[in-house]
Amino acid sequence: xxxRNAHETTEPAIVRWLLIATALVFLALFLALPLAAVFSxxxxxxxxxxxxxxxEPDTLSSIKLTLITAAVSVPLNLFFGVTAAWAxxxxxxxxxxxxxxxxxxxxxxxxxxxxxxxxxxxxxxxWLGPWLQxxxxxxxxxxxxxxxxxxxxxxxxxxxxxxxxxEAQGKEEEEAALVLGASGLQTFFLVTLPNIKWGLIxxxxxxxARAMGEFGAVSVVSGHIRGMxxxxxxxxxxxxxxxNNTAAxxxxxxxxFLALITLVVKTIAEWKVRQQLEH
Amino acid sequence: xxxxxxQNNVLPGFGPTLGFTVFYLSLIVLIPLSALVFxxxxxxxxxxxxxxxxxxxxxxxxxxxxxxxxAATINAFFGVLVAWVLVRYRFPGRRIIDxxxxxxxxxxxAVAGITLATIYSxxxxxxxxxxxxxxxxxxxxxxxVLAMTFIGLPFVVRTVQPVxxxxxxxxxxxxxxxxxxxxxxxxxxxxxxxLPSILTGFALAFARAVGxxxxxxxxxxxxxxxxxxxPLLIITKLEQFDYQGxxxxxxxxxxxxxxxxxxxxxxxxWSRRYAE
Numbered sequence: 001x002x003x004r005n006a007h008e009t010t011e012p013a014i015v016r017w018l019l020i021a022t023a024l025v026f027l028a029l030f031l032a033l034p035l036a037a038v039f040s041x042x043x044x045x046x047x048x049x050x051x052x053x054x055x056e057p058d059t060l061s062s063i064k065l066t067l068i069t070a071a072v073s074v075p076l077n078l079f080f081g082v083t084a085a086w087a088x089x090x091x092x093x094x095x096x097x098x099x100x101x102x103x104x105x106x107x108x109x110x111x112x113x114x115x116x117x118x119x120x121x122x123x124x125x126x127w128l129g130p131w132l133q134x135x136x137x138x139x140x141x142x143x144x145x146x147x148x149x150x151x152x153x154x155x156x157x158x159x160x161x162x163x164x165x166x167e168a169q170g171k172e173e174e175e176a177a178l179v180l181g182a183s184g185l186q187t188f189f190l191v192t193l194p195n196i197k198w199g200l201i202x203x204x205x206x207x208x209a210r211a212m213g214e215f216g217a218v219s220v221v222s223g224h225i226r227g228m229x230x231x232x233x234x235x236x237x238x239x240x241x242x243x244n245n246t247a248a249x250x251x252x253x254x255x256x257f258l259a260l261i262t263l264v265v266k267t268i269a270e271w272k273v274r275q276q277l278e279h
Numbered sequence: 280x281x282x283x284x285x286q287n288n289v290l291p292g293f294g295p296t297l298g299f300t301v302f303y304l305s306l307i308v309l310i311p312l313s314a315l316v317f318x319x320x321x322x323x324x325x326x327x328x329x330x331x332x333x334x335x336x337x338x339x340x341x342x343x344x345x346x347x348x349x350a351a352t353i354n355a356f357f358g359v360l361v362a363w364v365l366v367r368y369r370f371p372g373r374r375i376i377d378x379x380x381x382x383x384x385x386x387x388x389a390v391a392g393i394t395l396a397t398i399y400s401x402x403x404x405x406x407x408x409x410x411x412x413x414x415x416x417x418x419x420x421x422x423x424v425l426a427m428t429f430i431g432l433p434f435v436v437r438t439v440q441p442v443x444x445x446x447x448x449x450x451x452x453x454x455x456x457x458x459x460x461x462x463x464x465x466x467x468x469x470x471x472x473x474l475p476s477i478l479t480g481f482a483l484a485f486a487r488a489v490g491x492x493x494x495x496x497x498x499x500x501x502x503x504x505x506x507x508x509x510p511l512l513i514i515t516k517l518e519q520f521d522y523q524g525x526x527x528x529x530x531x532x533x534x535x536x537x538x539x540x541x542x543x544x545x546x547x548x549w550s551r552r553y554a555e
Contacts, residue, residue, distance in 0.1 A: 009448060009451045009452060009455060009461075009464075010367070010461075011461060012461075016368055019360060019363065019364055019368070020364050020368055020370055022360060023357070023360050023361045023364040023365075024376070026357045026360070026361065027361065027376060027379070027380070029405075030428065030429055030432055031379050031380070031382050031383075031432070032379070033398060033404065033405070034386075034391065034394045034395060034398065034429070035382065035386075037394050037397060037398050037403075037404060038390060038394050041394075041397060080299070080300070080303045083295075083296040083299045083300055084296070084300040084304075086292060086296045087292075087293060087296035087297040087300050088300075090288070090290050090293075091288055091290070091293045091297070093293075093297070099300070099301075099304075101540070101544070102304060102308065102309070103300075103304060103308075104540075105308055105312070105540075106308060108486055108490075108536045108537070108539065108540045109312070109490065109533065109536055110489070110490030110491075110492065110510050110529075110532055110533075110536070111388075111490065111491075111492050111493065111510070112490070112492050112510040112511075112513050112514060112529070113315070113490070113510075113513070113529045113532060113533060116315070116513060116517065116525060116526070116529050117311040117312055117314050117315050118311060119517065119522075120311075120314045120315060120318050120522070120526065121310075121311060121314050123522075125520075125522050126314075127314065148307075151307055152307055152308065152311065155307055155308060171288075171290055174290055175289055175290065178289055178290065178291075179289070184290075184291035184292055187290075187291075188292075206384070206385075209384075209385050209387075212387070213385075213386070213387025213388070213389075213390070214387070215387060215388045215389040215392075215492070215493035216388065216491075216492035216493050216510065219492075219493075219514075220514060220517065232387075233387050233388075233389040233390070233493070234389075236389050236390065236393065237389055237393075237497075240393045240497065245397070248393060249393070249394075249397075252389070252390040252393060252394070255386070255387045255389075255390045256386060256390055258385075259382065259385035259386040259387070259390075260385075262385040263378050263379065263381055263382065263385050264378075266378075266381065266385070267378040
């Protein structure tokens with residue numbers, strides 16, 4: 001009878017292997033194959049051509065712009081994420097659920113619309129367009145627009161990671177620190193921050209991946225000016241549309257590397273957060 | 280305001296953090312999004328309806344929503360399978376595969392787009408085997424479904440996976456003791472528990488697919504009336520300086536996303552009922 005029980009709470013071996021095989025074929029086709037294709041196409045003409053492509057001035061300037069964009073938008077959203085999580089997770093107030101829904105909003109908006117809204121405000125025909133033009137300030141089809149659109153699409157990442165984590169951790173430790181005479185900032189940096197460290201890293205790495213990889217929203221606001229308003233993903237598009245396949249994939253492979261690093265850090269952070277919550 | 284006074288809480292910083300949260304949220308998200316609604320309000324009702332129901336626009340809805348439903352269905356099926364295999368079975372490489380499931384979240388959409396287009400074009404790795412049989416994927420609506428399946432892949436896996444982890448073996452044992460065979464247990468005990476999370480994952484994958492742009496445009500062929508997705512149509516209108524047209528169509532898409540958000544919230548409430 002015990003033998004029958006063990007048998008009946010799992011599937012027969014043949015079914016198990018069939019299911020595993022089907023899942024693996026599906027994932028190989030959709031995940032492993034594209035990943036392999038990026039690198040194979042990138043190195044098609046050898047390492048020399050690959051490195052040559054990456055040294056092109058247009059490529060370098062697109063890398064620079066992508067780094068600048070991430071360097072501005074990630075810290076801003078990090079600061080926002082921490083403050084929002086502090087207010088939402090440690091205090092109770094009416095309208096909390098509405099606030100959480102609103103913070104998540106950029107995730108459910110199409111990237112194209114995320115770019116469009118900034119064109120509607122800052123573009124020539126936009127609300128502030130005439131005023132900006134008379135003061136000679138360019139936002140749309142320039143770097144500030146790219147940064148704004150990137151901040152918008154990466155807006156929720158840190159906050160949505162920290163809110164549930166800080167709610168789960170409660171506020172007893174912070175209360176104890178305050179009772180023992182720590183100041184508010186001391187409490188945050190010495191008690192809260194070490195507790196949320198891995199959740200924070202998780203949110204930041206995903207935020208960064210999206211900031212560096214965003215295509216749709218940035219494409220709408222950038223104006224595609226080569227060497228000026230081209231981020232790395234936009235540069236990939238230009239090279240690809242010029243039928244310069246090897247170059248397009250060489251630049252794309254940088255983003256694929258970034259994606260792999262992101263997955264590694266994310267997996268470690270996820271594991272650490274789980275470990276912490278189980279304690 | 281009483282709510283700020285009656286906090287039974289010694290922690291500091293509620294006022295400034297909530298204040299900054301609301302300020303930054305308004306500045307970055309709410310005010311820009313409201314621009315879309317106000318811009319649309321500049322159109323008369325008749326103009327608005329005429330714009331958003333023009334034949335080319337209607338065709339783009341059909342392509343976008345149709346492909347998104349098919350892609351989300353494929354993801355629902357394979358997502359449950361992958362989640363089940365990852366949680367219940369042990370095999371070499373399981374952890375690496377588990378981590379790799381999130382690739383579509385991490386890989387920039389433009390990279391996914393050119394890669395899928397290359398693999399499935401006539402002389403690509405997969406395309407060259409399909410082409411002789413008359414099967415065309417790249418530059419057809421099938422390509423759109425493929426790209427949407429790729430970008431929606433993690434959603435169902437990641438919503439269903441934790442639910443399978445939480446299922447207590449006792450439940451399955453109870454079903455066996457009551458005389459159920461394995462298939463009956465799966466069908467009558469396990470599946471009903473997974474259903475809310477499957478639907479949540481389906482809705483998330485669908486919502487993502489409808490708004491997706493980067494990974495699709497490279498593989499879609501972008502032929503008006505046939506393989507043109509709505510987000511691309513918005514960009515086309517914008518490039519022709521038809522701001523009103525772009526805004527009106529964007530408004531329809533935004534309303535759809537809000538409705539999806541509502542559905543997803545309700546589904547999540549429903550799935551939480553099982554968690555308790």
